[in-house]
Amino acid sequence: MSKPAPVGRFVTLEGIDGAGKSSHLEALAAWLRGHGHEVVLTREPGGTALAEALRELVLHQPMDALTEALLVFAARRDHLRALIEPALARGATVLCDRYADATFAYQGAGRGFDRERLAVLERWVQQGREPDLTLWFDVDAATAAARRAAVRAPDRFEGEDLAFFERVRAGYAERAGAAAARFVRLDASHPPAAVWQQIEAAMSARGWW
């Protein structure tokens, strides 16, 4: 009897800039590899040569919200086609720093871009590809801003004010409410070790690894 095809899992990390998700990515990849999984570590916008080039534009060139949304989805289309779908098909775990929830949070809630149009683009570009699990690093905008200020110069998003990031946070809360089965909210106001404990608990609770 032939073995059943492997099942690749798609895990995304989300949260406002400064929530601390990036500092846990490598540890999470190592944790998964320790459980015997091939891990593809990637990010959005980005993950392929074309999508990384689009990322540079989105993060640094002035543009309106429609252009921004179209570029983010164009990057996602290339990323899905060239990297994410093939990896999942061979049974790898894809660990992605941001995905479509970021578009609804930043372009939708943050910029005020029409959600119905985003939903049309989402269906068109993603063709139903949703994460299996989304780790949402939730922290208030003031705490995140203080963390960012300590480590780096702002890009186009990071230069936005507290009100923008509170809207983005509310956008994440809305997405989490609408997709409770795949979302895990992590209290990212805690120190890194305590956040890591929450991550490990969330991963272990799935029973997939």
Ligand code: TYD
């Ligand atoms: P981020 O992933 O936080 O990278 P870094 O840690 O290097 O700053 O930054 C990506 C930025 O892109 C972030 O500010 C959110 C923004 N973004 C969107 O506005 N829409 C999207 O759909 C995605 C994926 C990201």
